[in-house]
Amino acid sequence: MRKVIHIDVDAFFASVEQRDRPYLIGKPVIICNINSGRGVVSTASYEARKYGVHSAMPVFRAKKLCPRGYFIAPDFDKYQTASNQLYSILYQYSDLVEGAGLDEAYLEVNPNKKGIPSATWVAQDIRYQFYKETGLTASTGVSSNKLVAKIASDFQKPNGLTVVRPEEAAAFLKNLPIRKMPGIGPVTESYCHSLNIKKIGDLLRYDIQVLEEFFGNSAGYYLSSAQGIDDRPLVTYSEPKSCSIEDTLGADILGKEAALPIMESIAKRLEIRLAEDDYCGKTITIKVKYEDHSLTTRRQTLVSVASDWRTIYDVSADLLDKTQINTRPARLLGIGVSQLYENNLAPPIQLKLFE
Numbered sequence: 001m002r003k004v005i006h007i008d009v010d011a012f013f014a015s016v017e018q019r020d021r022p023y024l025i026g027k028p029v030i031i032c033n034i035n036s037g038r039g040v041v042s043t044a045s046y047e048a049r050k051y052g053v054h055s056a057m058p059v060f061r062a063k064k065l066c067p068r069g070y071f072i073a074p075d076f077d078k079y080q081t082a083s084n085q086l087y088s089i090l091y092q093y094s095d096l097v098e099g100a101g102l103d104e105a106y107l108e109v110n111p112n113k114k115g116i117p118s119a120t121w122v123a124q125d126i127r128y129q130f131y132k133e134t135g136l137t138a139s140t141g142v143s144s145n146k147l148v149a150k151i152a153s154d155f156q157k158p159n160g161l162t163v164v165r166p167e168e169a170a171a172f173l174k175n176l177p178i179r180k181m182p183g184i185g186p187v188t189e190s191y192c193h194s195l196n197i198k199k200i201g202d203l204l205r206y207d208i209q210v211l212e213e214f215f216g217n218s219a220g221y222y223l224s225s226a227q228g229i230d231d232r233p234l235v236t237y238s239e240p241k242s243c244s245i246e247d248t249l250g251a252d253i254l255g256k257e258a259a260l261p262i263m264e265s266i267a268k269r270l271e272i273r274l275a276e277d278d279y280c281g282k283t284i285t286i287k288v289k290y291e292d293h294s295l296t297t298r299r300q301t302l303v304s305v306a307s308d309w310r311t312i313y314d315v316s317a318d319l320l321d322k323t324q325i326n327t328r329p330a331r332l333l334g335i336g337v338s339q340l341y342e343n344n345l346a347p348p349i350q351l352k353l354f355e
């Protein structure tokens with residue numbers, strides 16, 4: 001029998017900031033771009049959620065709901081580090097790990113690398129290790145498939161562990177609000193409500209034919225999900241979609257002439273990196289971060305593929321003209337190559353009749 005764990009760090013960005021600034025513990029913390037008047041909330045601590053603040057809410061609204069909240073800018077390097085720690089713990093237990101974001105993953109643990117007989121023990125172990133190493137808590141769901149494991153990990157957030165045995169799955173799901181089913185967003189939710197489908201179990205009142213009238217192609221997914229059935233395997237490996245290198249500069253630079261040697265150095269390193277995996281790419285993107293941390297990217301898609309530094313450099317140099325590099329000091333430069341192909345599988349050059 002499959003045993004699947006879904007793990008999701010609690011209030012991820014906000015928890016990292018609370019960990020690193022103890023005066024924030026127990027306080028409403030809202031992570032957002034504080035300099036932008038039109039930004040949205042990345043996440044909110046559970047204390048802030050009590051005021052109704054949540055991810056993707058405009059910051060001005062969060063300020064109205066929670067005027068005494070601590071509004072803090074994100075620090076992605078720290079989140080990346082914590083994410084790496086999470087994944088390296090997960091790989092100690094299983095190679096079948098499907099990442100679902102920085103703070104979220106599935107893993108198959110029957111069998112697992114430590115020979116632990118119970119998936120629940122594995123989940124407890126992982127939670128303990130993760131807390132010990134990072135000071136952060138994560139909620140986990142344990143089940144025999146991805147769908148139920150994911151819903152279970154959300155069931156007792158924060159810092160929860162919920163185990164749903166296969167024979168209990170339909171009963172577990174029955175009384176949950178329809179919105180808890182992955183794939184049902186606010187629009188489908190209100191459509192379901194208009195059909196008097198409020199809980200996941202309400203779907204089971206209908207035959208598949210009726211559900212097809214309601215939901216078209218998704219009917220089969222809804223019906224099997226409501227029964228707790230999900231055969232999707234874990235997707236453990238995905239081709240890299242891009243390859244990029246960026247340099248944070250020791251001192252800010254101004255002007256294209258100053259930027260070119262750095263772009264050349266990055267292009268040469270990219271050539272080496274692409275060669276290691278035998279890749280070539282079709283799109284080149286440059287990135288310039290100015291002294292005030294605002295970011296510009298410019299991209300160009302090539303007629304053919306490229307993997308040599310000279311082409312990458314030439315295109316990047318042209319793209320620099322579309323930035324404000326001559327008028328605004330820059331603190332970071334980067335180049336990325338995307339739409340990657342393995343060298344021997346690259347598409348033939350497409351000749352354009354009209355440019």
Ligand code: TTP
Nearest residue numbers: 008009010011012013014042043055056103157
């Ligand atoms: P989530 O796991 O969705 O949220 P969370 O970890 O903050 O809270 P929960 O306890 O409910 O799991 O997302 C992980 C991080 O991703 C989150 O801390 C911030 C970021 N994020 C955004 O920047 N914007 C968004 O709209 C969402 C949903 C998340």
Ligand code: MG
Nearest residue numbers: 008009010103
């Ligand atoms: Mg999370």
